[in-house]
Amino acid sequence: MTTESFINNPETEKRWLIQCTNSFKLDKETAIDFSPYICQVPKTIKESKIQSYIPQKIGLGPYHCFRPEFFVTERHKLTIAKNCMDFSEVQHLITETLIFFEPIIRAQYDKFLDIDTHALCWILTIDSLYLLHFLNSYIPYQEIDPEGRSLAQEKDSERRSLAQDIIMLENQIPCVVLIEIQMALNQPYSKLFKDLFFNFCKAHSPLQLSEKKKFRSFKFCKARSPHLLAYMHQLIVNNRAIIEEEEEEYDDSKCYFDGYNRSFEDHIVVKVVKNIAGIIPGGDIVEKPMSLMSQLPWDHITGLITKEDENKPQIEEIEIPSVTELEEIAKVKFKLTEGGIRDIKFVEEGSEHTFYLPQITLNSDTEVIVRNLVAYEAATASPESSLELAEYVDFMCGNCGYHKRC
Structure with missing residues (x-):
């Protein structure tokens, strides 16, 4: 041909x-x-x-x-x-x-x-x-x-x-x-x-x-x-x-400037970007844990909710609970972290559970900026790269309950 x-x-x-x-x-x-x-x-x-x-x-x-x-x-x-x-x-x-x-x-x-x-x-x-x-x-x-x-x-x-x-x-x-x-x-x-x-x-x-x-x-x-x-x-x-x-x-340089002749059409990259294509508003749930989010105790976090709802069907992926579920069912509190997306953490102190998240400011240009930041991150990633910003965006979409609306 x-x-x-x-x-x-x-x-x-x-x-x-x-x-x-x-x-x-x-x-x-x-x-x-x-x-x-x-x-x-x-x-x-x-x-x-x-x-x-x-x-x-x-x-x-x-x-x-x-x-x-x-x-x-x-x-x-x-x-x-x-x-x-x-x-x-x-x-x-x-x-x-x-x-x-x-x-x-x-x-x-x-x-x-x-x-x-x-x-x-x-x-x-x-x-x-x-x-x-x-x-x-x-x-x-x-x-x-x-x-x-x-x-x-x-x-x-x-x-x-x-x-x-x-x-x-x-x-x-x-x-x-x-x-x-x-x-x-x-x-x-x-x-x-x-x-x-x-x-x-x-x-x-x-x-x-x-x-x-x-x-x-x-x-x-x-x-x-x-x-x-x-x-x-x-x-x-x-x-x-x-x-x-x-x-x-x-x-x-190991993450974004590793010398690979990268193709934006690479099937791995396209799959990742498709997954977060509906960001703000909308976005799919994370299909598998990645570096940043996999550090969080998801079994325990989702367990706080699922034990209140034993009839909820189990899925293979990590389905990110919404803020409402975490607050009302699991009694999780939310506080600002002093740093950025690498400082996201879930802390247990006795019977209290606290999620520390970075501050995000929403303006008229926020959606465009976030979409292009994620697109750039995916475009310059190698197969070994961790797409940290994409993970955070996907996490926030799920957390805000948007993952069913993209």
Whole structure:
């Protein structure tokens, strides 16, 4: 059975040749990570709620930039870009810098980009200038004077609407491009993570973020956060209540950056994402215990409920009890943990049972952010990875009684 080649016209062949040539021009010491970090979400997942994965107002990067409905916003992006750089500066940036990073940039996308080299560089330059301009509008809340807070709240709704598009997996801009743009603008590129990314995440993350200094370190983050969505994921998953010495030995690379040439269509990944496709609202129950949730004493927790209802049919999977069941039947109390999802615990003290869960803040952009965080986690996972955020989301869906409604 024959399949159609992606090289089906002379222009595509020419682009492929240029890409190969640029790859050979790279310094031999420059390692290219061929693990894609900007992935197109499978149709089977998008069908659950397509507007949560496909940008509605603005397209960033090559996947959505040519959509007709974004022509108006394209003009807006161009206006901002021209205010930041003139034509000669952009030309110099592309011909002297970005064009040589092309193999590294293309490797971050999970699909072959049938786009001319210069066109791709222009797209990423304009979109990067727009994104940096947008991120620079974020000021830490404590630095806003009381009189300005009411105005900031008025702008919050509009900004959250844009932030939904900006945080989407398919709309991510590689950090390698953002860093080069900042250098070209003579801005301190070290503030990309500690200020620009962090302030955005602080404003929009539904879960509390890690305050550890290393997650605001340029050197540390550059190696572990290929884009904005990845950075938010790092801050959420690594938020711990108590920072101990052994935590410094945690190697993120084994979980998310292990060098595998991962495919987002991998059947394991698709199965996991399908399982949590109905998040907020909706979501299936966990089909089997995974690393984070398997640490909880489920036999005992469910036993507190089932012994009150001996006629309840037994199932092989762990069916997560709802909050109502835990509170009213099992008399379980709920309290906030000082940390994040890795600090979830179930504590017994005599006849009292307490569940410690992290604080979660729900806003108009929460659903989109959570869906894309989970999609990113699945897209970059190896078979050995633990999908910690996906487990937490699935747990919360079951806990809130949504698992029958997806």
